[in-house]
Amino acid sequence: MDYPVFHFDFIGGRLLIAFIAVLHVLINHALAVGLIPLVTYLEHLGFKRGDEKLDQLAYRIMFFAFLITTTIGAMTGVGIWLSTSLVNPASIGSLIRVFYVGWAVEWIVFVTEVVLIMIYFLSWKKSHASPEAKKKHIRFGVALSAASWLTMAIIVAILGFMMDTGNWTEHHSLLNGLTNPIYLPQLAFRTPLAVVMAGTVVLLLTQYFAKNDPETRHYASRKIGGVLLTLIPLTFAAAVWYYGRIPNLMIGNLQIATTTQDFQEWYGLLMKFVWSALAVTAIASIVPFFKPNALPRWAYVVPVVGMMAFAGLFERLREFIRKPYVIGEYMYSNAIRVEDLPLFQRDGILPYAAYARVHEVTPETMLTAGEDLFMLTCSKCHTTNGVNNVTEKFELMYGGVGTPLGEKGKAMGTYIQNMHNARYFMPPFPGNEKEIKALVAYIQHLQGSPGDVHPAQTDGVDPDISATFPAHSN
Ligand code: HEC
DSSP states (O other), X not given: OOSOOOOOTTTHHHHHHHHHHHHHHHHIIIIIIXXXXXXXXHHHHHHHHTOHHHHHHHHHHHHHHHHHIIXXXXXXXXXXXXXXXXXXXXXXXXXXXXXXXXXXXXXXXXXXXXXXXXXXXXXXXXXXXXXXXXXXXXXXXXXXXXXXXXXXXXHHHHHHHHHOOGGGGTSOOHHHHHXXXXXXXHHHHHHHHHHHHHHHHHHHHHHHHTTTOHHHHHHHHXXXXXXXXXXHHHHHHHHHHHHHHSOHHHHHHHHHHHHOGGGGGGHHHHHHHHHHHHHHHHHHHHHHHHOTTSSOGGGGHHHHHHHHHHHHHHHHHHXXXXXXXXXXXXXXXXXXXXXXXXXXXXXXXXXXXXXXXXSSOOTTTHHHHHHHHHHHHTTTTOBSSSTTBHHHHHHHHTTSTTOOXXXXXXXXXXXXXXXXXXXXXXXXXOXXXXXXXXXHHHHHHHHHSTTOOOOHHHHOOOOOTTOOOOOOOO
């Protein structure tokens, strides 16, 4: 509302963020936070046993992780900032204000992590010079493991806050934000999860990097299998704790979050599939502990794919079930603050929207106003001609794809008025009755001209500074 609206009409903002963020999390967990301690562990074992080949294996795994984390990993990290601040600048603005110090610390720790990863990887060859040099090198590995974990630990506080702000809404302080109820269970879950994800990757790489050296391969597989055997039950226990802390209303969103509305009836089947896949993954990951040569090399791909799919699904669910809020009970996903809702429902949102092209609904401005309203109130989750297409959603409700909406104006208006009650994950409509009429007219118009939208990034904006809004405090 206080910002021009950036909108990708085919994939939508949600999917844009999801692509970048999920890729980032997978790389971060499986190749940095979880992997560095495992590589350091293998290096330590190599040193203790005087086993050059094990050291070499650890180095090659590190090389792989170094290549990916410093390229795709780093770029998607910056990509999260870019995409989230384009799609929802108001919520990122709020989070920066609350976690200003937290994010400052995060940057320092992150830069430390980058420096340490450079040192750790680039000085590996030189560490063979003497036992002292090797010991020092291993200590760098430990420090790097700690720094990688710390960057995750800070971000997880913010992710927890976005789901449930705890008592922050009463006392707006950083400490209240940091001690949100979901923080510790989520951190307790992600920590072993990251190592388990990384463990499956290390097992797979070991089969190929030590292909011609059964002794090293079996030894490393057995050790990593042992770590997984310990951590898989811990991850499961932490997941149960985490689940127990998720507010009930969010649990209610789980079904649609997992499947989408069209496939709701598949939920039970899908969950059986997820559980079976997890069981296969867990078994395949611990087999090497008991029998390192039991599985064929290609079979190690299965747990990697299983863990990646599970972690991806988990991120999708976590992001979805927080709806209708982007920041729990404080700001709706469409960037409207909960406390501003009554004002907008009374006066309409257009008079306060600085970047709207019109500020009043009249017969002449009907369609332009309707489009502005779609952009302000629906476009964070819907498109006009792509993923979660708003016209199609109405058509489906009234009979099926292609059902004419011309005669359905009244019913559509009533639906929008009650959308939050009809579908809890959608925020209440933040506007007045006149605005609902304009939005309905625009959606009806879209049926004949799908994709008739004018996002700020392609069509520019013409801000009207007469539309003002009381300054935001948080
Ligand atoms: C926070 C995200 C979000 C916002 C904002 C939002 N929606 Fe939705 N809406 C959804 C999701 C998610 C679905 C279900 C998609 C699916 O699974 O098929 C949905 C479904 C719908 C449906 C179909 C409901 C049904 O029961 O079949 C309609 C109609 C709809 N939205 C209209 C709107 C309109 C109009 C706006 C803007 C005033 C809007 N939505 C704003 C997320 C949102």
